[in-house]
Amino acid sequence: xxxxxxxxxxxxxxxxxxxxxxxxxxxxxxxxxxxxxxxxxxxxxxxxxxxxxxxxxxxxxxxxxxxxxxxxxxxxxxxxxxxxxxxxxxxxxxxxxxxxxxxxxxxxxxxxxxxxxxxxxxxxxxxxxxxxxxxxxxxxxxxxxxxxxxxxxxxxxxxxxxxxxxxxxxxxxxxxxxxxxxxxxxxxxxxxxxxxxxxxxxxxxxxxxxxxxxxxxxxxxxxxxxxxxxxxxxxxxxxxxxxxxxxxxxxxxxxxxxxxxxxxxxxxxxxxxxxxxxxxxxxxxxxxxxxxxxxxxxxxxxxxxxxxxxxxxxxxxxxxxxxxxxxxxxxxxxxxxxxxxxxxxxxxxxxxxxxxxxxxxxxxxxxxxxxxx
Amino acid sequence: xxxxxxxxxxxxxxxxxxxxxxxxxxxxxxxxxxxxxxxxxxxxxxxxxxxxxxxxxxxxxxxxxxxxxxxxxxxxxxxxxxxxxxxxxxxx
Numbered sequence: 509x510x511x512x513x514x515x516x517x518x519x520x521x522x523x524x525x526x527x528x529x530x531x532x533x534x535x536x537x538x539x540x541x542x543x544x545x546x547x548x549x550x551x552x553x554x555x556x557x558x559x560x561x562x563x564x565x566x567x568x569x570x571x572x573x574x575x576x577x578x579x580x581x582x583x584x585x586x587x588x589x590x591x592x593x594x595x596x597x598x599x600x601x602x603x604x605x606x607x608x609x610x611x612x613x614x615x616x617x618x619x620x621x622x623x624x625x626x627x628x629x630x631x632x633x634x635x636x637x638x639x640x641x642x643x644x645x646x647x648x649x650x651x652x653x654x655x656x657x658x659x660x661x662x663x664x665x666x667x668x669x670x671x672x673x674x675x676x677x678x679x680x681x682x683x684x685x686x687x688x689x690x691x692x693x694x695x696x697x698x699x700x701x702x703x704x705x706x707x708x709x710x711x712x713x714x715x716x717x718x719x720x721x722x723x724x725x726x727x728x729x730x731x732x733x734x735x736x737x738x739x740x741x742x743x744x745x746x747x748x749x750x751x752x753x754x755x756x757x758x759x760x761x762x763x764x765x766x767x768x769x770x771x772x773x774x775x776x777x778x779x780x781x782x783x784x785x786x787x788x789x790x791x792x793x794x795x796x797x798x799x800x801x802x803x804x805x806x807x808x809x810x811x812x813x814x815x816x817x818x819x820x821x822x823x824x825x826x827x828x829x830x831x832x833x834x835x836x837x838x839x840x841x842x843x844x845x846x847x848x849x850x851x852x853x854x855x856x857x858x859x860x861x862x863x864x865x866x867x868x869x870x871x872x873x874x875x876x877x878x879x880x881x
Numbered sequence: 882x883x884x885x886x887x888x889x890x891x892x893x894x895x896x897x898x899x900x901x902x903x904x905x906x907x908x909x910x911x912x913x914x915x916x917x918x919x920x921x922x923x924x925x926x927x928x929x930x931x932x933x934x935x936x937x938x939x940x941x942x943x944x945x946x947x948x949x950x951x952x953x954x955x956x957x958x959x960x961x962x963x964x965x966x967x968x969x970x971x972x973x
Contacts, residue, residue: 534919541956582967584894588904651885
């Protein structure tokens with residue numbers, strides 16, 4: 509039995525991790541450095557253009573400045589390179605995974621079929637995918653999170669982990685970063701006596717963050733829920749390979765099928781900005797339903813709502829909406845999650861918000877949640 | 882059996898859309914060159930060590946940090962014209 513590692517982060521290697529060969533390393537290094545360079549160019553040159561736009565050119569608001577910046581010839585080149593870089597990232601990762609599909613299949617089957625395994629996987633072939641999920645190739649990921657070619661297909665999960673790692677490293681996030689650890693640290697600081705016995709991670713994807721809850725709360729029963737069967741067929745053997753007993757269930761985060769008042773901790777990591785507003789509201793209702801009295805919900809996400817976000821940073825974030833298959837980014841930015849929590853049944857004094865630094869990176873995360881009274 | 886979603890069409894900011902495609906071609910060439918540089922670097926390093934550059938030895942070779950600095954440097958040079966575009970616009 510593999511012993512769980514002390515830390516689960518963006519450098520975690522496991523039995524299903526595709527191995528870079530020499531050419532993969534060259535291709536992915538190129539993509540990494542391209543993304544780094546384009547990010548630096550945006551934060552230096554494009555930001556200077558944005559901030560220094562003289563008011564006599566009619567640019568007073570952030571929107572005015574953005575409109576002017578988007579006529580700048582360097583903006584067109586930068587955009588074309590960013591779009592191209594993201595497309596080539598997925599091609600490079602698809603090639604790496606496809607080359608090792610036989611070995612990864614064998615590893616996944618062995619771990620999934622092991623009699624000694626401690627976690628579980630329940631998929632539901634009859635589950636109807638909501639239109640928003642079926643039609644979104646988040647971040648340009650080929651096939652999106654709903655890619656599912658049958659009962660042994662784990663490609664969506666493999667691509668989500670590999671793509672998330674390369675993309676975030678290119679964006680300046682360190683190899684030791686972990687969104688799940690950021691939530692655990694926030695909970696330990698804010699609710700120091702809180703030790704959950706049952707935890708559910710909504711929209712758990714490939715299970716990268718779910719593993720952090722299993723490490724932080726080793727005595728707890730840990731569940732992960734996601735719509736994507738192709739994500740969970742990777743998440744399950746991945747967790748087993750890492751010695752993490754996690755129960756994965758294929759279901760919508762708004763209708764998990766799990767029992768009322770059966771969890772002490774409900775979490776999500778960067779789920780809310782990837783779902784439409786009505787789904788966000790339904791996830792809040794489901795969070796309330798799942799929690800025991802006294803239990804906590806924490807949703808961690810991008811800090812689009814931070815009131816002091818500089819206008820340029822806001823523009824750069826919005827650029828993602830049009831260019832990186834993030835159709836719900838803007839609706840998330842315009843939604844009050846505390847209001848949605850209150851509407852779902854949580855008492856206003858029990859609702860909290862915070863901005864917390866990344867474990868290993870320059871960004872902050874939005875934490876929003878509540879205690880069920 | 883679900884083949885999944887397709888990425889949305891991306892905006893084009895050039896009056897001639899072929900320019901956007903040209904940027905993509907440059908990236909693909911850069912990527913291919915990066916892969917070749919990686920293999921060549923491993924090959925030369927193995928030869929310098931007097932080792933047989935077998936396929937297995939090439940795959941097992943791990944470049945040092947200096948090589949990563951060189952990778953970063955040539956990608957920076959490849960993208961340097963972006964700065965020139967910005968500077969020319971500044972002067973106009």
